[in-house]
Amino acid sequence: MFLHFGVNTFTDSEWGSGHENPAIFNPVGLAANQWVDTAVEAGISLVILTAKHHDGFCLWPSKYTDHSVVRSPWKNGHGDVVRELADAAKARGVDVGLYLSPWDRHDRRYGHDLPYNEYYLAQLQELLKKYGSVSEIWFDGAKGANATNMTYYFTEWFSMVKEFQSSINIFSDAGPDVRWVGNEAGSAGRTCWSTINRSSLAIGSTSTMDYLGTGDPKGKDWLPPECDVSIRPGWFWHKSQSPKTLSQILEIYYNSVGRNCVLLLNVPPNKTGLISQEDVQRLKEFRSAIDTIFSTNLAQNCLIKASSTRGGQQGGFGPENVLDNDHLWTYWAPKDGDNGDHWIELRGGDEGLRFNVVRIQEAIGLGQRIKRHEIYVDGNMVVNETTVGYKRIHRLDEGLVHGRIVRILIKKSRGVPLISSVGLHFDPFWHPDKRYTKSQGI
Incomplete structure (x- = not known):
C-alpha cells in the first residue's frame, strides 16, 4: 500500500510548488496505527510512505533542512510521521517502505549536481539509519517538463542503500531489484516476463514503457514488475474525489497480480491524518471479494x-x-x-x-x-x-x-x-x- 501524504494533502494539489508554508501541515488526528490496521485488514503486507514528495517538504525532522514537520504546528513542531508509521508497522508485523523524491522543487541546491546529490544522500542516510528495517526504497524519475536540468547519482545512491540495508529491495524504472510496470493504471502487459535487460533501461525515460510492461524472455536480469495505481483518481487525498468501485479495483487486481506482478495500491490519508472511511470500506469490500473468489478451489477434488x-x-x-x-x-x-x-x-x-x-x-x-x-x-x-x-x-x-x-x-x-x-x-x-x-x- 502506498501512502501519499504531505503538504499537497492540505493544498488540494498533486504536485506542489515547493513554496508551501509548512504551517499548513497540521493533521490533528493523525494515527499511523489506523493506516496499518487498514492495511492488515486488507491483506497488505508492505506500506510505503512518501517521506518527501516533489515539493521538498519532509515528513521527518531532517537535520539538513527546516522545510519539514519541525516548522509545522502539528505536535508543536515535534512530530515525525516516518517514526509513527515505522513504530505502528513494527507492532503489527507489517513491512515499511519509503519514497524520497529525487525531484525537489524547494531546495536551492537542486540543479547543482554535486551539492544536491550530497544533500539527497544525507537525507537517504537519515531514513535508512534512524527508522529500523526498510523493506523497499522507491525511486522514480518523475519531474515536470520545465524542471531544472539535473543529474542524479543513482549508482552512488543505490550503493549506499545496500550498504545500510543489505536486504532492501530497490524499486525504479531500471531496478536493480524491482521494476516499474511502465504505467500508473495498475496494468501489466498480457505477456509479462520477470526478466528484462537493465542495460536497455534508464530511470525517467519514456521510451521503454511497453518494454517495462512485457519484460524480455531473453533478459539477463531478474526484475519482477510492480504496478502502482491509486484507489482514487489522484494520488493525494482530495475532498472532491471518491475511491474507485469494487469492480474497477478487481479489474486492476486481475491485470496486475493476475499477470505476474506485485500490486502497489495507493490509499492517501486525509487532512485529519486518517484514511477516509469510504476508502477503508472499499478495501474491506476488496479483501472480502478476494476471499470469496479464491478461498475455494473447485479443482481440489478433481x-x-x-x-x-x-x-x-x-x-x-x-x-x-x-x-x-x-x-x-x-x-x-x-x-x-x-x-x-x-x-x-x-x-x-x-x-x-x-x-x-x-x-x-x-x-x-x-x-x-x-x-x-x-x-x-x-x-x-x-x-x-x-x-x-x-x-x-x-x-x-x-x-x-x-x-x-x-x-x-x-x-x-x-x-x-x-x-x-x-x-x-x-x-x-x-x-x-x-x-x-x-x-x-x-
Missing part, C-alpha cells in the same frame, strides 16, 4: 493426470502437487526430454465443474519458463495466452463455463515447465457483459 511425470509415480513431481497448499516449492514436472506438448488435465465428477476463473502458478523459485499456454474445457478452447510467471489469473471472457474436463496445455516454454499450483474458481462479481473499459475510468 482427478488429475498429466502428459508425463519426471521420475514416474514415485519421483515426487506428480501432477497432484499442483493441488497442495505449497504454491512455491512443490510442483509438477514432466519428463526431461519429452518434446511433445505438456499438459495437466483435471476431471470433475458427474455433476461437472462450474467456474469462470482459472489460476496457474509456476514454481517461480526455479525461474519463469512458460511462453505460451492454452486452456480447454471439454475440448473447447477458453484461453489462448502467453506467459504465466508467479501467478496468472484468467477471468474467462465468456463468463461461467460448465464442463467435466479441464486441460491446461503448455505449448511453448524455456526448458520443461514447472507448475506449482492450479485453481478453478468462481468470481460472482465477474459479469463480462458489464465489463469496465478504459473510457469508464480504468
